[in-house]
Amino acid sequence: MMVIGSGASHLREEIESLGVDLGKVEIRKFPDGEKYVRVLSFGEEATVVQSTYKPQDENILEALILGDALRESGFDRLRLVVPYLAYSRQDRVTKEGEPVSVRAVMRALGLYYDELYVVDVHNPKTLRFFPGKAVNLSPARAIAEYFREKLGEGIVLAPDKGARERAKAVAEKLGLEFSHFEKKRISPTEVQMRPVDIEVEGRNVLIVDDIISTGGTMIKAANLLRDMGAGKVFVAATHGVFAEGAIERVSEAVDELAVTNTIPTPVSKISIVPDIVKL
């Protein structure tokens, strides 16, 4: 059976509409703020779906106590599907004394779950911190389908080299060309971006990344593409971790902004639910 946590309640309706057997759970808070959960359906195997956007720590703790309740109730095989994994960007020590926070989260989840599925984790190498089987779910199908007609014979670009594999995955689904932006320091204070080895003029462009927060890079890239004579400019990301005002700023700079529903936002128009329910 599948169990929906608080952080994934926005996905419930679509999951149900696809005919999935949803287990019943009670989830509420005590007056002092402690989370209370109770499982009301029983069996041997369960898949918990829990996204961990803000309040991320509450959603993580909820996943733990849901895991405890399921184990206590006799479930012996637990899978956890995390559409958005909090702390995934804290994936390395950049200054001495820092934690690898995503490691702490994955180790804690590993106390209760045998398998972990994360949608487009920021750094796939971090999945090794999970003690059991850990799988990165690609959003490429969902993003490609959403933009197929709008993009036409266009191209797919990653905003930096690190996101190149993401652009490639979407481009391959669409049978289109892809590349990435490179950054070149042209003065002590100025960095120039340019798309590497690809013709932009007159072509629609889809820029793809995993997370949009301030949107600054996306806006810079979009403006550059316009200057270079691109056709329509679309921006897609898996996770809309938008800073205040970012949705408006990016939307004004491009022809369309769309993210997936790993986090519910006003522009979460792309659904990863079909990829989750077929696991």
Add this chain to the structure above:
Amino acid sequence: MMVIGSGASHLREEIESLGVDLGKVEIRKFPDGEKYVRVLSFGEEATVVQSTYKPQDENILEALILGDALRESGFDRLRLVVPYLAYSRQDRVTKEGEPVSVRAVMRALGLYYDELYVVDVHNPKTLRFFPGKAVNLSPARAIAEYFREKLGEGIVLAPDKGARERAKAVAEKLGLEFSHFEKKRISPTEVQMRPVDIEVEGRNVLIVDDIISTGGTMIKAANLLRDMGAGKVFVAATHGVFAEGAIERVSEAVDELAVTNTIPTPVSKISIVPDIVKL
């Protein structure tokens, strides 16, 4: 060295005043709500002090990533002191399908810490869920010292049989008599409380419990003691997890209400810091 987490920042000044070597840490939040920590002092052994009152899940996660940062920085022996342990009342399954939430918390903390010290944990048996050494710290010294003069030749009472050991520990520090209240159902809707086998008339009374939330039981007990001709009635608890308005309601019903500083409240007049720094 000792490291103070956000949930114990109210204890910092007193800990410093007792001459403890405090390690430097940076703790803040990213704009998206994720906690960031960085350790700025290094060594081999550290004691993290972190209370986990509201926002409890944030304070628990912070303890985990502090543990990760300390391990990553080369510390090889980590102790965790938790003045107030969240989820400690979710210590058993009362309805099928419930978790033992405190087990999930202790297991997660056990991923990073070798030793755990909890002040007056609700159910000491739950300490076995922690994989390493786990110790219950008694607040009896602190409570006894605070009320020694006020109470004089009085008595100490527990509000129910479950809290009897707490009353006993305080009474023994003071060389006073102790007992507990028993509840007797006198009609389908009415329960009568009465102190068991102890003379109350004309004597000051200190009622001691581990947690006060609504304060309903304490108020009932205090009113009963007045009816029975008791002298002054004092109420003490370790953890002031007060519901809205509870401090005012209890304060009006008794001569004095005082709790320890495991959670900062307006009546946290009793300090457990001396018991922590001598660990």
